[in-house]
Amino acid sequence: MTTPPAAPGNAEPVTLVQAVDAALEAELAADPRVVLLGEDIGRMGGVFRATAGLQARFGESRVVDVPACEAGFVGAAVGMCLAGLRPVVELQFDSFSYPAFEQIVCHLARYRWRTAGATEMPAVLRIPYGGGTHAPELHSDSPEALFCHIPGLVVVTPSSPADAYSMLRWAIRHPDPVIFMEPKRLYRSTRAALPADPDPEGLLRARVVRPGTDVTIVSYGPSVPTCREVAEMLAARGTSAEILDLRALWPLDQEAILASVRRTRRCVVVHEAARSCGVGAEVAALIAEHAMFSLDGPVVRVAGLDAPFPMFMLEDLYLPDPGRIVDAVEEALR
Amino acid sequence: MSLGFRSVGACAITRRATVLQLRRSGGGVARHGYVLDVIGSFGMGSGMPASRRGTGSVAVRAGSALARRPADKLRLWKMMVQLRAYDERATLLQRQGRIGAYPTFWGEEAIQAAAVLAVGDADWLFLSYRQNAVPVLRGLPPEQAWAYFRGDPRGFFDPSQFGCAPQCVPLATHLPHAVGWAVGRRLQGGDEVALAFFGDGASSEGDAHEAMNLASVLRAPVVFLCTNNQWAISTPLSRQAAVDHLSARAAGYGMPGVTVDGYDPLAVLGAVAEAVDRARSGGGPSLVEASCYRIGPHATADDPSLYRDEAEAALWREREPIGRFERQLQEEGHLATQDIIEEHERAASAMRDAGHRLDRMPVPTGEEMTAHVLAVPPPSWPRSSAPTLATAEQ
Numbered sequence: 001m002t003t004p005p006a007a008p009g010n011a012e013p014v015t016l017v018q019a020v021d022a023a024l025e026a027e028l029a030a031d032p033r034v035v036l037l038g039e040d041i042g043r044m045g046g047v048f049r050a051t052a053g054l055q056a057r058f059g060e061s062r063v064v065d066v067p068a069c070e071a072g073f074v075g076a077a078v079g080m081c082l083a084g085l086r087p088v089v090e091l092q093f094d095s096f097s098y099p100a101f102e103q104i105v106c107h108l109a110r111y112r113w114r115t116a117g118a119t120e121m122p123a124v125l126r127i128p129y130g131g132g133t134h135a136p137e138l139h140s141d142s143p144e145a146l147f148c149h150i151p152g153l154v155v156v157t158p159s160s161p162a163d164a165y166s167m168l169r170w171a172i173r174h175p176d177p178v179i180f181m182e183p184k185r186l187y188r189s190t191r192a193a194l195p196a197d198p199d200p201e202g203l204l205r206a207r208v209v210r211p212g213t214d215v216t217i218v219s220y221g222p223s224v225p226t227c228r229e230v231a232e233m234l235a236a237r238g239t240s241a242e243i244l245d246l247r248a249l250w251p252l253d254q255e256a257i258l259a260s261v262r263r264t265r266r267c268v269v270v271h272e273a274a275r276s277c278g279v280g281a282e283v284a285a286l287i288a289e290h291a292m293f294s295l296d297g298p299v300v301r302v303a304g305l306d307a308p309f310p311m312f313m314l315e316d317l318y319l320p321d322p323g324r325i326v327d328a329v330e331e332a333l334r
Numbered sequence: 335m336s337l338g339f340r341s342v343g344a345c346a347i348t349r350r351a352t353v354l355q356l357r358r359s360g361g362g363v364a365r366h367g368y369v370l371d372v373i374g375s376f377g378m379g380s381g382m383p384a385s386r387r388g389t390g391s392v393a394v395r396a397g398s399a400l401a402r403r404p405a406d407k408l409r410l411w412k413m414m415v416q417l418r419a420y421d422e423r424a425t426l427l428q429r430q431g432r433i434g435a436y437p438t439f440w441g442e443e444a445i446q447a448a449a450v451l452a453v454g455d456a457d458w459l460f461l462s463y464r465q466n467a468v469p470v471l472r473g474l475p476p477e478q479a480w481a482y483f484r485g486d487p488r489g490f491f492d493p494s495q496f497g498c499a500p501q502c503v504p505l506a507t508h509l510p511h512a513v514g515w516a517v518g519r520r521l522q523g524g525d526e527v528a529l530a531f532f533g534d535g536a537s538s539e540g541d542a543h544e545a546m547n548l549a550s551v552l553r554a555p556v557v558f559l560c561t562n563n564q565w566a567i568s569t570p571l572s573r574q575a576a577v578d579h580l581s582a583r584a585a586g587y588g589m590p591g592v593t594v595d596g597y598d599p600l601a602v603l604g605a606v607a608e609a610v611d612r613a614r615s616g617g618g619p620s621l622v623e624a625s626c627y628r629i630g631p632h633a634t635a636d637d638p639s640l641y642r643d644e645a646e647a648a649l650w651r652e653r654e655p656i657g658r659f660e661r662q663l664q665e666e667g668h669l670a671t672q673d674i675i676e677e678h679e680r681a682a683s684a685m686r687d688a689g690h691r692l693d694r695m696p697v698p699t700g701e702e703m704t705a706h707v708l709a710v711p712p713p714s715w716p717r718s719s720a721p722t723l724a725t726a727e728q
């Protein structure tokens with residue numbers, strides 16, 4: 001892994017989805033082994049326009065429109081890794097990663113092991129995920145924990161344009177397969193200038209996005225801006241909340257989580273994926289194993305329900321909102 | 335279902351007749367007046383499954399130059415003998431408890447050897463469990479292939495060393511890999527071809543369909559070689575597909591499809607070599623169906639008498655490809671009885687020695703469970719067993 005070179009100097013603030021596009025462009029330009037695969041990613045630039053302009057610049061053989069066959073093209077990405085390429089695959093929506101599950105579990109995650117380390121699988125699977133966009137059924141899932149449970153994969157998710165840019169560039173250079181979860185609700189919610197240099201933190205570090213002293217709110221991806229909002233509300237009431245953006249969901253940045261919780265002695269975990277066996281359960285278990293006696297209260301989870309993601313008239317009830325997070329913080333502080 | 339195929343498919347087939355290498359049948363073989371090109375010397379009379387008996391009048395294609403040179407025929411024969419010796423030794427090792435469950439390929443040697451001979455050295459082979467000896471034809475020590483079957487990670491190997499992807503357990507999931515590899519090599523300026531083996535059962539999997547369609551859309555240099563041995567564990571072909579020949583599927587992908595006699599190594603060689611040439615010269619993928627019969631059990635733990643008449647298997651055993659090829663080579667004057675005896679003895683003794691080397695291989699340690707899973711070790715691994723980032727970056 002070499003550090004990605006500086007950006008071509010884009011000072012204009014960009015959205016998260018434009019940051020994804022810029023990162024893909026930078027890596028396509030930097031390394032002829034990088035190839036993009038996906039449905040509608042070419043002329044159209046992808047359903048979210050995350051690949052806008054890339055086929056025009058890099059051609060049809062490097063930005064490849066594929067038939068609707070997730071197992072087929074994720075499997076083809078495995079074969080491309082065998083041929084020494086670094087494929088970046090767009091799965092159109094969260095739920096449409098499911099047809100590719102067998103290829104991900106049986107091959108992408110195991111090929112390095114099965115070939116005694118002789119073959120790397122430096123593929124990136126980009127998956128727009130999460131709800132809050134009034135989308136049709138099966139367009140709002142948060143399947144990240146499914147991938148975290150498969151040994152052999154790395155699972156990451158950014159929560160800002162700058163992180164999306166840096167983390168995607170790092171992900172493409174990472175030697176192991178990376179599931180790159182993109183919070184689609186945040187694709188166009190804010191703008192920020194891209195960093196001149198990709199963040200030296202690399203790919204696998206959590207980050208304190210707001211320091212605080214009374215409680216640690218651990219979150220990631222689409223829930224991070226909601227947690228920031230909550231922190232402002234709490235500050236007005238005299239409670240200082242620290243927000244830790246996990247960024248890497250597997251492997252977890254154990255040191256960062258434990259260090260923050262040991263300092264604040266209270267912890268709330270927030271994600272919109274279903275509660276049971278979610279990333280929050282792993283964070284809570286980690287804290288119970290290693291920082292039990294630093295805690296002054298229970299670890300409290302705020303998460304989606306253990307129910308299919310609802311039809312969108314009900315999605316605001318499903319998604320963690322500031323009110324539920326504030327209640328959880330109060331429970332943790334009690 | 336098959337009626338639907340005939341009435342609907344026939345027009346499509348007629349229209350694309352030249353592309354799909356279909357030919358007008360002389361003897362009213364199929365109701366729609368066309369049959370897929372069926373290559374080989376299916377002179378088997380009652381041995382052929384009933385549904386296939388109608389295609390007895392078949393064109394025996396001359397095949398490539400490869401199939402005509404005596405030296406190539408002898409090389410092909412020796413590879414088949416080596417495969418047979420490997421397979422029989424592996425079955426013995428399993429009975430002696432020196433390896434675990436083993437999927438025998440007894441009778442499928444002609445298909446495997448011919449395919450390996452038909453491709454170039456730089457071409458890659460993508461395998462199912464039934465082709466576990468194919469890497470041995472390309473230099474993998476047999477004991478390393480058997481280590482896999484004793485549950486030892488030393489059975490894993492570097493694919494680039496042998497031009498063979500590791501044997502694939504989930505059916506048909508290696509077919510998309512072949513497509514990606516072939517497209518990837520082409521993108522890097524190579525002219526290599528990928529050849530993927532799969533079975534009649536695997537042909538029903540979604541990945542087989544997705545891979546063949548994707549390959550055709552991308553004009554990927556891939557040869558899909560289906561070993562149709564009529565059985566998928568206990569499931570007969572009639573429960574797997576409602577077409578007479580699996581090669582008929584090719585029409586739906588817009589690629590050529592042929593059926594060959596899987597017990598005739600020269601027929602397989604000819605058909606595969608032609609498909610390889612087409613792929614290499616930019617003509618896109620092909621489907622070759624090698625028709626045969628799974629003479630042995632599915633694997634060493636299987637008892638086929640539970641689901642089929644073993645008398646039928648016994649009939650097929652008489653038609654096994656090695657004896658038949660040897661008779662042919664003898665008639666042509668390329669082989670003497672003594673050569674045959676000596677070659678079998680040489681191959682068997684080499685495999686016996688490999689079995690002894692297997693016994694002397696050290697047993698794996700617990701550390702090997704995490705070895706090679708990831709280049710960058712996670713904090714949840716025991717520190718001592720994880721390779722360091724520094725090693726990963728080298």
Ligand SMILES: Cc1ncc(C[n+]2csc(CCOP(=O)(O)OP(=O)(O)O)c2C)c(N)n1
Nearest residue numbers: 464503504505533534535536563565566567
């Ligand atoms: C995805 C998947 N489903 C089921 C199995 C279990 N299984 C192993 S072999 C087999 C039959 C395969 O038959 P075929 O493709 O004809 O190959 P053959 O065994 O005849 O060589 C099945 C169902 C598997 N390996 N993979």
Ligand SMILES: [Mg+2]
Nearest residue numbers: 533534565566
């Ligand atoms: Mg079969």
